[in-house]
Amino acid sequence: MRDRIERITEDLKELKEFHPIGLSSTRTRRLRHFINSELESLRDEPFDYYDQQGKVDYLLLKNYLERQFRELELENRKDAKVGRLIPFAETLVDLCESRAMVLPIDPKDVAQTLFESQKEIENLIKNIESNEKEVSIDKSGAFRAAMHIDSLREHLKEWAGFYKGYDPMFNWWVLDPYSEVDKGLKNASSIIREKLVGIQPDDEDAIVGEPIGRERLLAELQAEMIPYTPEEIISIGEKEFQWCVNEMSKVSRKMGYGDNWKQALEDVKNDYVEPGKQTQLVKRLALEAITFVEDHNLVTVPSIAKETWQMLMMSPARQKVNPFFLGGKSIIVSYPTDAMDHEAKIMSMRGNNLHFSRATVFHELIPGHRLQFYMNARYRPYRRLFDTPFWIEGWSLYWEMILWDDSRFKKTDQNRIGMLFWRLHRCARIIFSIKFHLGLMTPEDCIDLLVDKVGHERSTAEGEVRRSLTGDYSPLYQAGYMLGALQIYSLRKEMVDTGRVAEADFHDRFLKENRMPIELMRALIQDRELRRDYKPSWRFYRL
Known part of the structure; x- marks a missing residue:
């Protein structure tokens, strides 16, 4: 059991490092498959033949994996609601994950993708500024969306840095629309915090929590x-x-x-x-x-x-x-x-x-x-x-x-x-x-x-x-x-x-x-x- 626990510890660490973006549906699917596979394998273990330490380790691991699965599903449901506020996120996540998998890119197509994403970001900002009451999301959900945008902005920065300077056509096509998306994400996060969460731009000490429910x-x-x-x-x-x-x-x-x-x-x-x-x-x-x-x-x-x-x-x-x-x-x-x-x-x-x-x-x-x-x-x-x-x-x-x-x-x-x-x-x-x-x-x-x-x-x-x-x-x-x-x-x-x-x-x-x-x-x-x-x-x- 100790070897299994140590392996799972490292495997989960690897998976979460390779799929670091919380909004990623690929991350959710991969973790779901891994956890389910480990739980299924655990059921075949000869529990009754273990000594007391082995039985405790078995129950600790089973409890841990079941908890990881529950949390994954709960987070996925919350992110599905948040995703409706930030429809551009999925496209930008795909860009970042294509870099992690070292897939070939067409800089011209990427530039167009970023250009279209920026239009969606601008629409979001416009909708919030014109009448925030029409945006159907509660305060904690809005704050979650803002944090996802901040995280996505950091991942995009890493993505751009991977290609910048190494691919001359990337620089020619992509740097300008990327810069616009970066500024757009920053503005979107700020306006969500101000208009939907109620945090003023100069209020660094605001406390916003997310009640999880009974x-x-x-x-x-x-x-x-x-x-x-x-x-x-x-x-x-x-x-x-x-x-x-x-x-x-x-x-x-x-x-x-x-x-x-x-x-x-x-x-x-x-x-x-x-x-x-x-x-x-x-x-x-x-x-x-x-x-x-x-x-x-x-x-x-x-x-x-x-x-x-x-x-x-x-x-x-x-x-x-x-x-x-x-x-x-x-x-x-x-x-x-x-x-x-x-x-x-x-x-x-x-x-x-x-x-x-x-x-x-x-x-x-x-x-x-x-x-x-x-x-x-x-x-x-x-x-x-x-x-x-x-x-x-x-x-x-x-x-x-x-x-x-x-x-x-x-x-x-x-x-x-x-x-x-x-x-x-x-x-x-x-x-x-x-x-x-x-x-x-x-x-x-x-x-x-x-x-x-x-x-x-x-x-x-x-x-x-x-x-x-x-x-x-x-x-x-x-x-x-x-x-x-x-x-x-x-x-x-x-x-x-x-x-x-x-x-x-x-x-x-x-x-x-x-x-x-x-x-x-x-x-x-x-x-x-x-x-x-x-x-x-x-x-x-x-x-």
């Missing part, structure tokens, strides 16, 4: 092996949210603010280091976390993992999407630069104060993402294909829960507020991301929730929502933090709290098995019976 959410939950409905997921988020508020109030009373925990939060936010000092703070916090997990034998930390992590600084532009720290092999630190205006500087420092940072550092480094990524590269690395936020983000948030519970981990009241802020934030992520995809909240509603109910600075709230909804992350990514953590926490109760396995052994085993839905991890660790037609059933959270 049917797609159910499919995503099935792929992540989460046997709950979207409505139940929201209920989990709301229940955990209330727990955080209750705990916030307890700490707030100890700090002298009564039940006004938001005032206590304001106190915490204003406890930040001076400009230029954040790097040393992060280093000190990183060493504190490493020392704690090693001293108490909570998880194995290989010497190279703790010796070779690095620190990078987040650019002001990137902070608009990632207002807090990021991690993986390294930690990327958000903090204001001298180029940011005064208000942005203050909000960045408040949003990355000492107590928020303390929780963030061990989330991003060790025992969080840094340790994860180190182990992923060395133990069953082929399972990285089955990447899931429930495993990746759930693990790091799980450690925030464990260190909250552990009385040996020293915490001031301000530290507790900082830890609770992040936990509250992850509950809010469940609520706003699922409700957005159900069409129950707008991006503005999501921002207001983070500001009014969680206590975010508005700039960091905007960054969080922009990051969550712009399509760079899967629809369940933000929900995966808390839900994944709750799954691991529940599995820990079954394994560690009952004495079935030592704490360090549990954590080491979890990391060495690499990425997968937590329900399958549970079946693997507990050696549960697995069938070829396995369906998720673990109700890890009591509503």
